[in-house]
Amino acid sequence: MFIVTAEEMYGIDRETMGSIGVDGKILMENAGREVSREIKKRITKKDVITVLVGGGNNGGDGFVVARTLHVEGYSVKVVQVVGDEKIKGDADYHKNLFLRCNGLIFYRDFISDEVKHIIKDSTVIVDAMVGIGVRGTLKDSILSIAQFVNESNKQVIAIDIPSGLPADEYHSEFYAVQADTTVVIGALKQSLFLQDTASYYGEWMMVSIGFPFEVIHQYTDKQWWNITDFQSSFPKRKENSHKGTHGRGLVIGGNHLMPGSVMMTTRAAVRSGAGLTTTGTSKSVISMMASSCNESMYIPIQEQEGYLSGASEIDYSVYDAVAIGMGIGRKKVTQKLIQETITAAKGILLVDADGLYHLKDQLNELKSRQKPTILTPHPGEMATLLDVTISEILQKPFSFSKEFAMEYGVYLVLKGKFTIITSPTGRQVVESGGNPGLAKGGSGDVLSGIILAMVMQDQPIFEAICNACYLHSASADNLVKEKHSVYDLTATDIIEGIPNVLRTLTSSE
Secondary structure, three states: OEEEOHHHHHHHHHHHHHHHOOOHHHHHHHHHHHHHHHHHOOOOOOOEEEEEEOOHHHHHHHHHHHHHHHHOOOEEEEEEOOOHHHOOHHHHHHHHHHHHOOOOEEEHHHOOOOHHHHHHOOOEEEEEOOOOOOOOOOOHHHHHHHHHHHHHOOEEEEEOOOOOOOOOOOOOOOOOOOOOEEEEEOOEEHHHHOOOOHHHHOEEEEEOOOOOHHHHHHHOOEEEOOHHHHHHHOOOOOOOOOHHHHOEEEEEOOOOOOHHHHHHHHHHHHHOOOOEEEEEEOHHHHHHHOOOOOOOEEEEOEEEOOEEEEOOOOOHHHOOEEEEOOOOOOOHHHHHHHHHHHHHOOOEEEEOOHHHHHHHHHHHHHHHOOOOEEEOOOHHHHHHHHOOOHHHHHHOHHHHHHHHHHHHOOEEEEOOOOEEEEOOOOOEEEEOOOOHHHOOOOHHHHHHHHHHHHOOOOOOHHHHHHHHHHHHHHHHHHHHHHOOOOOOOOHHHHHHHHHHHHHHHOOOO
């Protein structure tokens, strides 16, 4: 499913009507009927339904919904929250169709004192007041109705987007309708995947109304990654494959106080299908790991006072991919190791955790790498790399990610509830699975191991990263569903849950 900004959605709409020639009235009819189909799954003929209608396409969709439900015998009232001069074009056409079907419209300008009573007497509110074109805060008249709706405790179903909610990132202050359900039209809106706005949608689903795939793709390459994408892109293993076929990976990390990080990354890589996995770490960490991770090979790395200091022992040319940073600590002595690895690694390089801390002063060196580089920061680490606040990152995660990935030529995985994966060309994918059980130390280390394994398989690197993120969150979701809670789930559990996800999602093979 594609993700759009408001401007991109308007472009898709114009192109479909202009170049393709689909009449706007037909698109509006399609939208209203598809939304009505979803609404009918959630209501009964006993419900009293009020459709709050504003101007523009969103209001026009509301008139189609009202007419569709009305002619099928549902109890429907329409409250028009703007003056007639705001109901134009296709919306006016569908308003008149509703009236000719003996539909009932209340005009907000004349019954302002009664709107609250109409809402109170309803069981279901359909919100079609303001669409993706909202700029700034709602106007006073609509703002008061939005407040009535939020205070009513009625079932609220929004058409395309809750009124007052920005469609894009980098929003200023806003007041929006809190929907229980939102039926998104045509393409997913960017604010579905932002920390401060996602919850306003409630449960959501998307309906298609006739926008051609080619037209949508012409305006956006942002995408939401789901089970269908995973299953269609995940590589099948050949009968005659061997351990060398599935990659030689190297994990570098750990210190005497944090041996667990590199251990989890190594185990996750092995579980996720890496052909051969080697761990480069200190001798003390190797002695702790060897008995619990028999499948990995080990290389002792130079250390000073328990911290890794250099890797002249490593022949990087024999590895297809290297992951570095997990548990190495932030001692200055370790910076040399990061610098050596950036220069010496001949294959794919993944930098995570403390490796990102040391990388800040070496970002320009990434531009000269001939092989792909993957960085996996959480918002705090991203803020440090860019010298901005975490709040700024959370307000504009798509923009910051895209600008950074394109400037330094890297694949960027901005981790969070809505993980944004960005390619060096600016292509973006959101992976939104997972649960609060992932908010624990070690989860990121596990993800790095899964990514390391995936990028060495027979699939494009971008799809491999997306599939790794999906596998990581799917393991957490399955475990919470079957035998864990979000409280007791650990990073080690996620590793052990990988086989079940792979077996389930690849069973058709």
